[in-house]
Amino acid sequence: MTKDAIANTNRPLTLRDVSEASGVSEMTVSRVLRNRGDVSEATRTRVLEAAKTLGYVPNKIAGALASQRVNLVAVIIPSLGNLVFPEVMTGISEVLDETELQPVVGVTNYQPEREEKVLYEMLSWRPSGVIIAGLEHTDASRAMLRAAGIPIVEIMDTDGDPVDAVVGISHRRAGRETANAIVSAGYRKIGFLGTKMPLDHRARKRFEGFTEALAKAGLEVADQEFYEGGSALVKGREMTAAILGRTPDLDFLYYSNDMIGAGGLLYCLDKGIEVPRQVGLAGFNGLRLLDGLPKKLATMDACRADIGREAARIIAERAGQDSAGGERVVLTPQLQLGDTLKR
């Protein structure tokens, strides 16, 4: 290691430093570092070596400003604690890893105002695209998305009016299909347990589809229970205890997600309630976690990784060229009966 290389001040390195160290112009260094344009093999290696010994890290801020290109994709999701979204992220990364693009995550905590702020922050970095969960946004958010002039993919949900492209499943349909399966299995007195829904639009839509399908069968939700915050597994137990305490003759419990469903299942097993004979159970999401439980909870796969992959694919295809837009990908989740729904 030459002492010269270390003798620098603490000032961050620039292209100029590398250019001086290797005796070529900044432009040539830039070309080498980006593998663009013709550079002779000799200078290429010389430059690369200089960059390496100096420990040069390019400044993408300057690069992005000059080239008007940013290889970032903003991904805006409600939460990381949900397990669902990390899986979506996995799908996104899987596809983007094959490209120049990189995902950057923003978390909204299910708050529209936070979503607006996060979106604003992210757009101010001029990403190449936006993947954002849900179809419900503030007016300001929608305006920003529309004005951004980049591909936008709204994910998870297809029941509504997208700004641009959309990838997801119909949660109304998911609710309906679950209800139909429950009814045709012979259950009649059905309870619903879920999050307080003012801001969880997808849970709300599933509930709407669910009640709608029940209504068609001449039934309605016999009792319901809502929660917010806390460990979902515990809440599932507590709510199940509460609803069965209040309405003991329920013969089915539909949970708005697998985690509380798992809590409910564990509760029932604890109490010696026969599942699915005495009480049937179903959740939503298709979490792999469920595979480890004593009985397999009926659920519906939300196609999380697929959604991520499709969304990323759309962004990647549109990045750069301004093609049509408005893609619409509707995935159809399959109900998995598991061991908690009579056949």
Added chain:
Amino acid sequence: MTKDAIANTNRPLTLRDVSEASGVSEMTVSRVLRNRGDVSEATRTRVLEAAKTLGYVPNKIAGALASQRVNLVAVIIPSLGNLVFPEVMTGISEVLDETELQPVVGVTNYQPEREEKVLYEMLSWRPSGVIIAGLEHTDASRAMLRAAGIPIVEIMDTDGDPVDAVVGISHRRAGRETANAIVSAGYRKIGFLGTKMPLDHRARKRFEGFTEALAKAGLEVADQEFYEGGSALVKGREMTAAILGRTPDLDFLYYSNDMIGAGGLLYCLDKGIEVPRQVGLAGFNGLRLLDGLPKKLATMDACRADIGREAARIIAERAGQDSAGGERVVLTPQLQLGDTLKR
């Protein structure tokens, strides 16, 4: 809505557009938008209104380049699926929300080369600080961290040699304390179950501390079982079945994380194995998930949110001014005996 505002081409807006729309210089607009310098109330409102109706979103790329300041903090973690890291993120966000700084997440999937690449990418955006999980990095990564000239906080683990600041717990000590508790509860034939550890350094250190403490008590690990990939809950069941099949007289099982521990617990309960009399169980992490299980698994809280908060605090305090550095925060996790370790 004036038609003028819409008549623009699709070209993204710049300060100049706002400045023309409001009849002041770009500089004044910049001042208004950043709340910096004196601007009369009259022009301020005029500018803000113009910016709003145009739908102007500042270009942070240009801003950052000009001001040499970037309000981003790179957070580099192995995985989002682990539940542990989202909680760390929560702690980080909690603190950074009070500041100008914003976390940006990079995921390494426990691969050193990926860590190196992710780090390089993130540093090329010239963040104000780096929070990175673990103390083990490639030489190149360490060099980059050292050369970056920004505060670096290595988190989760304190058993090793940090580049700069460090916040975490001693996993060796965690392993030792768990072992001591197990031994003094009277268990003698102890099995270990965990991830394949070549890259999970913290699990390895816990294991080392564990065996070390057992050795002091004249014991050694009687059998062990390792896994990788897949749903941890299922793996926990499978491994437990395997290890108990092979070595039926084990009286304690130490799991390297709560998720496989939970799987093991469910397996034992299924099989009618008396916990903690016949077999004792312990995990690691203090996941809230455990609260919902039939019995509470013995575990040790990894202080995840606290680690995030402390790390963010250090970055926030050092951002800008170049103070000393080298902070060292060692948190001490408490063993929680739960219902799966005799008292």
Added chain:
DNA sequence: ACCGCTTTCGTTAGCGGTAACATAGCCGCT
């Protein structure tokens, strides 16, 4: 020797902001 072509490099002019300094207007004070 001259031409045209290719390969390899350098020069110039920004990208969209902001720091730092300059300037204009206004106030009160002597």
Added chain:
DNA sequence: AGCGGCTATGTTACCGCTAACGAAAGCGGT
């Protein structure tokens, strides 16, 4: 009136990099 000292705004010069163009060098063919 003239001056210093505000406050509110404008000017200039970059930040570090890249697009676009330009130019030098090498080469074969006539």
